[in-house]
Amino acid sequence: MEIPPAAMAGLEKLYAGDPDGALEQFRAIEKSQPDHPIGYMLEGEALWWNIFCSTAEFKFGMVEIWRRPKLPEDQAYFDVAQKVITLAEARLARGESAEMHFYSAMGESLNARLYGLRLERGNAARAGVRAREHFLRALALEPNFADADLGIGLYNYYVDTLSAMARLLRFFMGIPGGNKEEGIRQLRIAMTEGTLSRVEARFYLARDLRLYDRDYERALVVLAPLNDQYPANPFFALYRGDLLAKLARKEQAAVWYRKAAALDPPNPEWRRKTHELAAAALAALGPEYILPVPASR
Numbered sequence: 001m002e003i004p005p006a007a008m009a010g011l012e013k014l015y016a017g018d019p020d021g022a023l024e025q026f027r028a029i030e031k032s033q034p035d036h037p038i039g040y041m042l043e044g045e046a047l048w049w050n051i052f053c054s055t056a057e058f059k060f061g062m063v064e065i066w067r068r069p070k071l072p073e074d075q076a077y078f079d080v081a082q083k084v085i086t087l088a089e090a091r092l093a094r095g096e097s098a099e100m101h102f103y104s105a106m107g108e109s110l111n112a113r114l115y116g117l118r119l120e121r122g123n124a125a126r127a128g129v130r131a132r133e134h135f136l137r138a139l140a141l142e143p144n145f146a147d148a149d150l151g152i153g154l155y156n157y158y159v160d161t162l163s164a165m166a167r168l169l170r171f172f173m174g175i176p177g178g179n180k181e182e183g184i185r186q187l188r189i190a191m192t193e194g195t196l197s198r199v200e201a202r203f204y205l206a207r208d209l210r211l212y213d214r215d216y217e218r219a220l221v222v223l224a225p226l227n228d229q230y231p232a233n234p235f236f237a238l239y240r241g242d243l244l245a246k247l248a249r250k251e252q253a254a255v256w257y258r259k260a261a262a263l264d265p266p267n268p269e270w271r272r273k274t275h276e277l278a279a280a281a282l283a284a285l286g287p288e289y290i291l292p293v294p295a296s297r
């Protein structure tokens with residue numbers, strides 16, 4: 001799979017906490033390759049991180065995205081996801097390739113993410129199943145296609161950790177089962193051997209180990225390289241603080257929450273939200289950790 005240098009440069013900006021700078025790179029790819037899905041897929045990733053930022057809350061002792069209402073601005077995100085699917089499917093109609101199955105799967109995955117966050121479980125499930133089919137076909141055509149392991153790994157993990165109600169929905173909708181341990185194995189492949197998926201796979205593995213397995217020590221080991229590589233990303237810093245707090249290492253947790261609060265992302269909404277989340281997390285540690293209110297900018 002050929003990856004334009006601008007794609008990797010944009011991803012570096014995105015994971016360094018500059019989604020707007022990343023969007024400039026990705027939209028430039030769209031202009032230079034309007035019939036290829038890669039630019040639109042990456043634009044969807046950047047838009048997702050903005051959704052992540054605007055939706056994140058500090059609740060249950062952690063920074064996380066719990067639920068999002070249906071908002072008019074979500075349509076722009078869904079439009080980008082559909083563009084990815086449409087372009088990939090058009091190329092698949094002319095000839096099958098693992099690459100285009102991957103892009104079609106990623107478009108469906110973008111849809112599944114936001115549907116799931118909005119608690120539209122039926123739509124999320126249908127998009128997830130379509131994504132799974134494309135990821136599996138990509139791996140059937142190219143067994144060493146590590147980027148495809150991200151999607152199928154997340155599917156296997158999530159489907160095997162569903163709540164009882166979701167399992168019942170899965171039964172009635174005929175959704176294929178998953179295997180959590182296999183999902184973890186596949187995510188590890190993606191985060192060590194993938195190209196586009198390395199950071200996403202590492203982040204989501206750390207997130208899932210924290211949120212679902214409550215294996216905070218293992219999640220910390222998985223997350224730590226992201227803190228080293230992207231010290232300007234406030235959400236990676238906040239997640240590390242959360243993990244240390246869950247491990248009852250208050251002083252270390254406070255260090256990372258304060259690091260997050262001191263960061264200065266280019267996007268003003270990211271700056272505001274980062275400080276708000278860090279302040280809530282520090283207050284949860286105890287009154288002696290309360291963060292002073294910053295001077296207005």
